Amino acid sequence: MTTELGEGRVLYNVDGNVARITINRPERRNAMDTMTTGALIEAFVEAESDPDVWCVVLTGSGDKAFCAGGDLKEMDDTAKSGRQIPVPMMGPMRNLFEVMLETYKPVIAAINGHAIAGGCELALASDIRIARAGSMFGLTEARRGMGANLGSILLPRLIPRGLAFELLYTAETIPVERAQELGLINHVVSGGEFETAVDELVSRIVQNSxxxxxxxxxxxxxxxxxxxxxxxxxxxxxxxxxxxxxxxxxxxxxxxxxxxxxxx
Structure with a gap:
């Protein structure tokens, strides 16, 4: 059974010891507004606490974007109202990326489309990344005056520092095929084979203890x-x-x- 979280912004389903978490805002390229972020935290906390869940798959709805990052329209509306947007590692809500890192079960990012800014950070916070061919990958926060709080920490730990800084400083996006060459993506799969490849990878994981x-x-x-x-x-x-x-x-x-x- 699929559970809708955050008024349907996130879908949560457990089947065969696998929790599938889907960002369900295809009309907004699966951008994360405040409610979506809260729903993702709720989903990962549930997956972590459920003994019947042995593996977690995170993906997005549709085929345009895995996640386009934070919802810039919501941020602009918040600024126009004179309020402050949520600041990483501050406030009453746990940080989403920290929750993902502390989900002590394999977390697979099934990157079904572009993974940009916060969407790229979602992928980086996952353990294994499998991407649909033709998708783009990158941390564009410097173009928006944002901080890529997780990306600026993890990226230099995952690839050579010079390459990491170039991606951070230029805010350029790269094809997932190039990201795979850098070691940021495990597998790149053509669109018609993508879902099958994800299922096969997950099956190879959950057959183990x-x-x-x-x-x-x-x-x-x-x-x-x-x-x-x-x-x-x-x-x-x-x-x-x-x-x-x-x-x-x-x-x-x-x-x-x-x-x-x-x-x-």
Whole structure:
């Protein structure tokens, strides 16, 4: 069953241990207004807390845009009214990108169209990025006097700093094919094969132990930037070595059958 969040701006559906979160504003190129952002936070919090969800897929409605970033019309209307737009990491609402990074399950960005500005940051905050061929990718905030708060932190960690700064400083968009060459996109797939490719990737992930998947995500997130000797001593997330899934995984291999995971 599909749940509508934020008055239908975000669709949330769980099927076969996979939560699918869809930004549903195709008429606005899936731009994120305040209500959409709140609904996305709600969806990711729900996915994180649901033990039946082992993987999350984020995408947009239609085929024009994955997400065009923040809703500039709403921002302009807010400024005209004399009010301040939301500021990253401030105010009563959790930061969307922080929530995504703290969703300790694989998060796949299914980039069905252009991923621009905040939409690009949504993709960067995901773990794996698969894109429809012909889409554009980039952080255009410098053209609008915005900050790309997450992008300015993550991009120089994901690709060489000089390349990251060039993309940030010029605010240029690049084809996803070029983004793949830089290592920012895992797969670029033609339009007719895109949805099938996403499903196949997700299927290859959820056939594995959800305990291990969660451990990988939490360890990789919390150890980022730490010295290796320090990171090796972290013990965050579920411990697969002590889990029922580890017992089942070994036994299933020896019995030459598929494992039946219990997520514990």
């Amino acid at each position: 959800p305990v291990t998947l969660r451990r990988y995500k939490e360890m990789a997130t919390k150890s980022w930037g730490l010295p290796v000797t320090t990171a090796l001593r972290l013990n965050v997330g579920p411990n697969p070595y002590l889990s029922e899934d580890r017992v089942e995984g070994v036994r299933a291999f020896l019995e030459k059958r598929d494992p039946v995971w219990k997520n514990r």
